Amino acid sequence: MSAALEIHNATKSYGAHRVLDGIDLTVEPGQTTAILGPSGSGKSTLLRVINQLERLDAGYVQVGGELIGVRIRGNRFKQLSDREALKQRAKIGFVFQSFNLFPHLTILDNVIEGPLAHKRATKQEAREQGERLLARVGLLDKAQSYPRQLSGGQQQRAAIARALALEPELIVFDEPTSALDPELVGEVLGVVRDLAKSGTTLVIVTHEIGFAREVADRVVFLDAGRIVEQGSAADVLDNPRHQRTKDFLSKVL
Ligand code: ADP
Ligand code: MG
Secondary structure, three states: OOOOEEEEEEEEEEOOEEEEEEEEEEEOOOOEEEEEOOOOOOHHHHHHHHOOOOOOOEEEEEEOOEEOOEEEEOOEEEEOOHHHHHHHHOOEEEEOOOOOOOOOOOHHHHHHHHHHHOOOOOHHHHHHHHHHHHHHOOOHHHOOOOHHHOOHHHHHHHHHHHHHHOOOOEEEEEOOOOOOOHHHHHHHHHHHHHHHHOOOOEEEEOOOHHHHHHHOOEEEEEEOOEEEEEEOHHHHHHOOOOHHHHHHHHHHO
């Protein structure tokens, strides 16, 4: 079986600043991978590259065995066209720090917008699936509310339901709880924990070390665009080998 996600030599610069410096990362189907690292280490850029919101300068990304970052012709790399990139992006759910719901749509319409835009379902099918997903994240009673009427934790749970609606092969989360008041963090992590247990493949950038220890099959520590250390949560979080990992953990724990 092919990896759910395979990143090879991902390299990306902004001007002279090399933000991703040869990242190699493999995620097996059903695994949860937590990415940790200091601010500015390239975590969000890596997720945007996975999701085709940024193009690599070199290297490639494969989702479900299919090349998405670039395509190879002969032995040359070639970027995907915008249309190809859009099609591939639908394989990946993306949950941002800032919820990013459409303010003018109800919660249910936010969830079904993707399947309808991709012509995956009729309106009736999409509504039924959307209601199932809202029930799964505990928000069925908010289906007809608008984002501004929900708490941050509820909005983020709605954003997770929206990501699930396209039945992605992989869901990536970029600090899904860092914009939340502390008392709302738990309800969002609870939904992510349920997804991890259900066998969905997840990649999560998070500063919630306790959560990473509990849920992640693998922990990756990124610094200055490179993977400094990766392994099981017990290895990386409880027995870090590299000084930079130790320094980082001593600051966030
Ligand atoms: P992290 O998510 O780990 O905090 P980012 O991936 O957001 O890090 O950013 C990594 C580095 O790349 C930072 O120094 C940031 O300032 C820089 N960067 C990110 N996006 C851009 C951009 N669009 N243009 C220029 N520099 C950027
Ligand atoms: Mg970031």
